[in-house]
Amino acid sequence: MSAPGAWLSGTTYATGVSDAVTGYDAATGRVRWSVPLDGDICGASPTQSANGLVAVAYRSGKEPKSPCTRFAVIDIARGGVVWRTALKTSLRPLGLGLTVAVTDQVAAVGWPTMGDEAAAAGGSFGFRLSTGKPVWTAPAQGCSGEEHKGGKALVTHALCGGDWKGGTHRVGHRDPSTGKAKWLYTAYATDLWIASADPLVVGVNPGPSDAYAPDRLVSLSPQGRARATWKVKETHATGCENYQRRCGGVLATRDTLYLVATHDAGESDSLEAFDIATGRRKWSFSPPEKSWRNLSPVRADSGGLTVYMQPSSMRGSKVLHLSAADGEATRLMEMPDQGIHTAPDKEMVDAAMEDPLHYADQRLFLHRRGQFNYAIEAPMTLVLTTR
Numbered sequence: 048m049s050a051p052g053a054w055l056s057g058t059t060y061a062t063g064v065s066d067a068v069t070g071y072d073a074a075t076g077r078v079r080w081s082v083p084l085d086g087d088i089c090g091a092s093p094t095q096s097a098n099g100l101v102a103v104a105y106r107s108g109k110e111p112k113s114p115c116t117r118f119a120v121i122d123i124a125r126g127g128v129v130w131r132t133a134l135k136t137s138l139r140p141l142g143l144g145l146t147v148a149v150t151d152q153v154a155a156v157g158w159p160t161m162g163d164e165a166a167a168a169g170g171s172f173g174f175r176l177s178t179g180k181p182v183w184t185a186p187a188q189g190c191s192g193e194e195h196k197g198g199k200a201l202v203t204h205a206l207c208g209g210d211w212k213g214g215t216h217r218v219g220h221r222d223p224s225t226g227k228a229k230w231l232y233t234a235y236a237t238d239l240w241i242a243s244a245d246p247l248v249v250g251v252n253p254g255p256s257d258a259y260a261p262d263r264l265v266s267l268s269p270q271g272r273a274r275a276t277w278k279v280k281e282t283h284a285t286g287c288e289n290y291q292r293r294c295g296g297v298l299a300t301r302d303t304l305y306l307v308a309t310h311d312a313g314e315s316d317s318l319e320a321f322d323i324a325t326g327r328r329k330w331s332f333s334p335p336e337k338s339w340r341n342l343s344p345v346r347a348d349s350g351g352l353t354v355y356m357q358p359s360s361m362r363g364s365k366v367l368h369l370s371a372a373d374g375e376a377t378r379l380m381e382m383p384d385q386g387i388h389t390a391p392d393k394e395m396v397d398a399a400m401e402d403p404l405h406y407a408d409q410r411l412f413l414h415r416r417g418q419f420n421y422a423i424e425a426p427m428t429l430v431l432t433t434r
Contacts (some may be wrong), residue, residue, distance in 0.1 A: 103118070216235070
């Protein structure tokens with residue numbers, strides 16, 4: 048089972064489940080509504096529109112290899128389908144590298160070319176968010192596949208020349224009214240990731256390389272000019288992976304880039320803040336305890352960063368807020384010290400961070416997609432509170 052998607056809207060927490068999207072009361076866990084789908088979810092928009100709309104791509108049937116050719120926009124505030132459609136394509140995408148994105152104007156789905164067979168060819172579709180009317184039905188001219196990242200504006204990454212082993216990658220915008228592409232940044236690379244859409248930060252693997260993760264991060268101006276570069280290959284847990292297109296270890300605001308720095312075995316992660324224009328490091332935060340800790344960024348805003356400190360062998364998990372000015376930590380939530388083997392949130396989060404963590408009203412919301420994790424004894428959805 049694959050169940051991407053995790054969103055918090057007011058008092059409703061919604062997630063992907065088997066063959067559906069379900070909304071829960073954020074305080075009690077009681078099911079408020081459920082939207083059935085034809086098959087498991089292949090991809091979900093990490094963000095929602097201003098009025099609580101999200102998008103999902105899902106399989107056309109119950110079989111695990113049914114193609115991902117169904118698409119729907121769901122209102123998670125009210126609990127219902129706004130519209131749904133079939134992707135009119137001869138391609139049969141199976142979900143690897145597939146991304147879904149929404150803005151206030153458009154819902155988009157795209158996937159890269161993964162090989163030489165027709166079934167592995169890339170694709171891209173865009174629809175008006177309110178009506179489902181098609182805006183585009185193929186990658187931009189000269190490009191073989193696309194991925195999208197939403198938010199205030201839609202950012203598109205396309206492979207335009209070359210093949211799935213490497214080529215010319217372009218990053219820019221597809222107009223939500225016409226679908227016309229406006230490219231801002233071009234790089235010849237083995238792979239490229241959209242680490243942040245606003246401000247725009249990309250991860251680049253220049254290759255040739257056996258590593259399926261970025262070698263560096265580059266912050267870009269609104270005009271697409273490179274501003275600062277960080278080498279991250281062996282020093283930071285970006286969460287960007289070959290088939291995982293969300294970089295869960297990277298968060299950015301207008302003036303600050305937050306990265307999780309990894310250290311030697313047995314040492315805790317640290318959280319580093321950088322000036323997004325110059326690349327200069329502003330400050331670094333490390334857990335004060337001696338026990339090993341993994342850190343996961345949750346949300347960034349002008350005031351700083353909310354971060355989740357995973358349970359260790361001796362300590363319970365914590366949620367902290369780090370000040371944007373100096374990294375000073377304020378404790379928001381702390382679970383009892385019971386050790387990682389009995390902690391309720393063990394195995395719930397890893398570096399890839401496929402679905403966003405959410406924290407609000409002294410509650411931490413965790414969701415795992417479920418796919419390929421048969422041996423892990425952890426729930427799919429978990430909400431913790433100390434209230």
